[in-house]
Amino acid sequence: MRTGIATVCLSGTLKEKMQACAIAGFDGIEIFEQDLVTSPLSPEEVRKMAADLGLGLDLYQPFRDFDGVTPDLLKANLKRAEAKFKLMERLGMDTILVCSNVATATIDDDDLRAGQLAELAELAGAHGVKVAYEALAWGKYVNDYEHAYRLVEMVDHPNLGTCLDSFHILSRDWDTAPIEQINAEKIFFVQVADAPKLSMDVLSWSRHYRVFPGEGQFELAKFLGHVVRAGYTGPVSLEVFNDVFRQSDTERTAVDAMRSLIWLEEQSAKWLANASGADAPDNKAASRRRYPMELATLPKVNEPAGFNFAEVKADDTAQLEKLLGQLGFGFQGRHRTKDVQLWTMGQARVIINEQAASHSEPAIAALGFDVDSPVIASARAQQLKAPVVARKVQADEEVFQGISAPDSTEIFLCQGSPDGTAAWTHEFGEGLDRSTETQNAVIDHVNLAQPWQHFDEAVLFYTSALALEPQPFAEVPSPSGLVRSQVMETSNGAVRLVLNLAPAQQAQTARKTYQEHIAFAVDNLVAAARSAQERGLEFLQIPANYYEDLDARFDLEPGFLATLKELNLLYDRDANGEFLHFYTATVGSVFFEMVERRGNYDGYGAPNAPVRHAVQYDSLHRV
Known part of the structure; x- marks a missing residue:
């Protein structure tokens, strides 16, 4: 499993975050836009530093409030998007996260949204960029991952796919089983976050109380198990907004984050084995290997006596x-x-x-x-x-x-x-x-x-x-x-x-x-x-x-x-x-x-x- 983490998870500067992620053993990172904007490093320097550290630059994010808008606003949005695509070329990045519109959407029409996303995908393709469209849990008209995927299917463009984020799915109690019906080639990115079960508005819950896998109460092993069964082979990346983590020691938090993905990988492998009811116990390992994404396990131990x-x-x-x-x-x-x-x-x-x-x-x-x-x-x-x-x-x-x-x-x-x-x-x-x-x-x-x-x-x-x-x-x-x-x-x-x-x-x-x-x-x-x-x-x-x-x-x-x-x-x-x-x-x-x-x-x-x-x-x- 390829591991990743968004820079928004950590405290410090972009340079400090990248160094900490490399020390913790991550394969790649998502660059949160604000971290780059506030960094003295040029895009070319960031690209070189990532290469020197052995880190992939897997996702640029977020691009907000694009779809469901008037023609005039669409034109401005496409101009804004092209500037980001050119920036990504300098960074050597090929995937951008586009969130479903929260603030500026005024037209609730799937045909209109699909048409606008098609224009975005065509522009992205001209710059060698893939667009991962994500349904935010508080999106104005699109807040369901299945709805987001239907739009991707309607557009049917090689440069448009979807991003599956565990928080946006599990915080709304959406059923995760339909993930297996998504075309794996259209799953451009997967983000994971855990959270305690709280009674509050989803936006505040998301922005302040996400935690790393294993530190909350979401069924993340089941979520990732369905993703694996769908045939996804890309990064599994942490995107955690947490006030405490962003005030804590950068390197230590990165290590804790990596521990959480190692744990999640093992738990997901167990879920897959246990969910394969037709397989005999001695065939469970073989059952896991039939999926394109290999999930590693750890030495098994029993609880203390x-x-x-x-x-x-x-x-x-x-x-x-x-x-x-x-x-x-x-x-x-x-x-x-x-x-x-x-x-x-x-x-x-x-x-x-x-x-x-x-x-x-x-x-x-x-x-x-x-x-x-x-x-x-x-x-x-x-x-x-x-x-x-x-x-x-x-x-x-x-x-x-x-x-x-x-x-x-x-x-x-x-x-x-x-x-x-x-x-x-x-x-x-x-x-x-x-x-x-x-x-x-x-x-x-x-x-x-x-x-x-x-x-x-x-x-x-x-x-x-x-x-x-x-x-x-x-x-x-x-x-x-x-x-x-x-x-x-x-x-x-x-x-x-x-x-x-x-x-x-x-x-x-x-x-x-x-x-x-x-x-x-x-x-x-x-x-x-x-x-x-x-x-x-x-x-x-x-x-x-x-x-x-x-x-x-x-x-x-x-x-x-x-x-x-x-x-x-x-x-x-x-x-x-x-x-x-x-x-x-x-x-x-x-x-x-x-x-x-x-x-x-x-x-x-x-x-x-x-x-x-x-x-x-x-x-x-x-x-």
């Missing part, structure tokens, strides 16, 4: 050690060659890392996940442009396959074991001391704060590299503003990540200042809380108003309600079960949560999140 460990880095570890001990974790010693500690409670393992942590307050630094094959999982992640993280090891020590997440959290892919143990723990001693542990525990979920410019990137990273599934996002009220919360989890809930977008005033330095936490699941939370209380644990203090509201909502048994209030426990219930939890005070940017899931409760106590945010805010700002 669970958390292997969580790591907190700190300079002064005394408060962390005290907190873990009060929760009931047992100290298992220091690593024999590294300045790190191991603390455990059942299968919940926490590493305290003092290496290169000078002058740093406690913060979550790394997460380990149990996977079937760490080497294969790492190879997949690297093909998805994930930066590699290496750690020095001695000859007889476990070698972790590590990659870096968008928020700089280090992700380690570990060899899981059926009994939930971890082979590397022997590096801290001959055997784990369980004598101080009062309960069995596992890591239930981890909550990570995401910088505003990398939130969507993080969703795609965990989806594509770790096979986690994004759940519908929520917005949680806090005294600092609404906090966008995105749950990423495995199908069985063995791994749960909660990605939080920090409030605006904290977002610039979210990893250093915004609180994150690790949650541990136990079998008996009340017993765990009483034991922690006896060890002197400082609980997050929940206001009495909360318990009055809780009683009104759930009509709890008075003794149980009194226990919750006494121990500062929070409670939630749904049709599937119950959820009890409590929080510790914050050390640096880290706090801990203990939870108990009763029945089949699968949530996170979302109604209690505003209470937690408010209490933490009050603690942080208390004079």
